[in-house]
Amino acid sequence: MLLLLLLIVVCPMISSCHEFTVDKGKVLELDESNFDSAISSLDFVFVDFYAPWCGHCKRLSPELDKAAPILSGLKTPVVIAKIDADKYSHIASKYKIDGFPTLKLFMHGVPTDYNGPRKSDLLVRYLRKFVAPDVTVLKSDSGITEFVEAAGTFFPIFIGFGLDESAISNLAIKFKKNAWFSVAKDFSENMMTLYDFDKAPALLALHPNFNEQSIFYGPFEDKFLEEFIQQSLLPLTLPISGDNLKLLKDDKRKIVLTIVEDETHYESKGLIKLLRAAASANRDFVFAYVGYNQWKDFAEAFEVGRKTPLPKMVVWDGNEVFFAVIDSESIQGEDQGSQITLFLERYREGKVIEKSMGPSFVGYISSLLGMRTVYILVFLAAVMFLIATAGKEEPSDVGPRDPASTSVADNRETTRLSADKED
Numbered sequence: 001m002l003l004l005l006l007l008i009v010v011c012p013m014i015s016s017c018h019e020f021t022v023d024k025g026k027v028l029e030l031d032e033s034n035f036d037s038a039i040s041s042l043d044f045v046f047v048d049f050y051a052p053w054c055g056h057c058k059r060l061s062p063e064l065d066k067a068a069p070i071l072s073g074l075k076t077p078v079v080i081a082k083i084d085a086d087k088y089s090h091i092a093s094k095y096k097i098d099g100f101p102t103l104k105l106f107m108h109g110v111p112t113d114y115n116g117p118r119k120s121d122l123l124v125r126y127l128r129k130f131v132a133p134d135v136t137v138l139k140s141d142s143g144i145t146e147f148v149e150a151a152g153t154f155f156p157i158f159i160g161f162g163l164d165e166s167a168i169s170n171l172a173i174k175f176k177k178n179a180w181f182s183v184a185k186d187f188s189e190n191m192m193t194l195y196d197f198d199k200a201p202a203l204l205a206l207h208p209n210f211n212e213q214s215i216f217y218g219p220f221e222d223k224f225l226e227e228f229i230q231q232s233l234l235p236l237t238l239p240i241s242g243d244n245l246k247l248l249k250d251d252k253r254k255i256v257l258t259i260v261e262d263e264t265h266y267e268s269k270g271l272i273k274l275l276r277a278a279a280s281a282n283r284d285f286v287f288a289y290v291g292y293n294q295w296k297d298f299a300e301a302f303e304v305g306r307k308t309p310l311p312k313m314v315v316w317d318g319n320e321v322f323f324a325v326i327d328s329e330s331i332q333g334e335d336q337g338s339q340i341t342l343f344l345e346r347y348r349e350g351k352v353i354e355k356s357m358g359p360s361f362v363g364y365i366s367s368l369l370g371m372r373t374v375y376i377l378v379f380l381a382a383v384m385f386l387i388a389t390a391g392k393e394e395p396s397d398v399g400p401r402d403p404a405s406t407s408v409a410d411n412r413e414t415t416r417l418s419a420d421k422e423d
Contacts, residue, residue: 078130
């Protein structure tokens with residue numbers, strides 16, 4: 001009895017009792033003494049692994065301050081926390097933190113990487129999805145409208161009209177971090193007209209940010225549903241940008257890439273409509289486009305310069321290889337739709353020339369994989385060079401520095417550079 005009373009009095013005072021006090025609306029500062037207690041006691045914790053000297057971390061901090069009170073006020077609250085991962089290296093090592101800032105969402109103690117937006121309003125919208133039901137059940141037209149509006153434009157939205165929740169629940173869990181999922185039990189013909197489908201059951205895929213939608217009428221077996229969902233996670237035509245390159249990482253399809261002079265030109269917008277139609281009929285490819293004026297370095301990696309006739313089309317494997325289609329690279333003049341069709345036919349027939357990315361590939365790979373990977377590649381190249389030249393006689397005043405005398409300083413600087421991630 002005395003022991004029980006002692007536990008009642010002492011337990012609230014110690015972290016081992018798995019209670020954790022949070023100041024609502026504030027970013028929680030963690031260290032080695034309370035980190036494990038926080039992520040085990042709180043259902044949803046969004047953790048910023050930062051370094052005090054990191055410029056990107058300093059810019060992120062006020063965004064987290066603005067998002068914290070909104071997320072903590074949700075029906076299912078999300079707590080924003082931060083830890084100096086440069087100082088508490090044991091924690092950083094445990095969670096394989098190799099750059100700053102690194103963001104992770106701990107859901108019931110299980111971490112998942114966060115690669116979404118970092119502006120406070122978008123971050124809130126992004127994180128809300130993780131605490132929402134796997135599949136939201138909608139029971140009226142107004143419920144459908146409210147769900148679409150609340151979901152926002154960052155993620156694709158799937159609505160199963162006349163579908164049972166169980167039909168998509170497993171896939172909704174699998175793709176939870178990529179999209180919103182719902183089923184509509186009751187809906188009117190107005191909804192059918194609005195979303196342009198004529199029978200149910202039907203699965204609607206919406207891309208509000210790109211003003212695109214597509215309909216799937218079955219069969220509603222897992223294999224076919226997953227194929228449709230996987231292909232619909234990206235819009236029919238994807239504009240290439242630093243953020244959108246990250247979306248391509250998880251998609252195994254080859255990319256039909258069209259390079260135009262300027263994405264904003266009237267002629268380019270007309271061509272993009274034709275590409276969208278071709279994408280709808282060729283879902284085994286991802287169709288993407290980039291403007292030379294918008295991203296010169298990226299375009300130049302595909303052998304595009306100021307004098308290159310544009311628009312130009314290639315097929316890209318998403319890594320360092322692309323394919324030029326013989327006699328169909330340039331898409332000019334009238335009837336561009338037929339030229340796109342011919343380009344695809346010739347590619348499928350194998351009438352291609354395989355090429356490697358140009359010098360700008362280093363810039364691309366750094367955007368896609370992070371600067372740490374690039375520094376590792378550079379480091380390995382330097383080691384191979386040193387091995388190849390070891391033992392050769394070199395002038396003492398121009399030879400390479402003694403690696404042993406500079407390794408500590410060089411490694412520290414390399415760590416900082418690789419850690420200072422781009423937003």
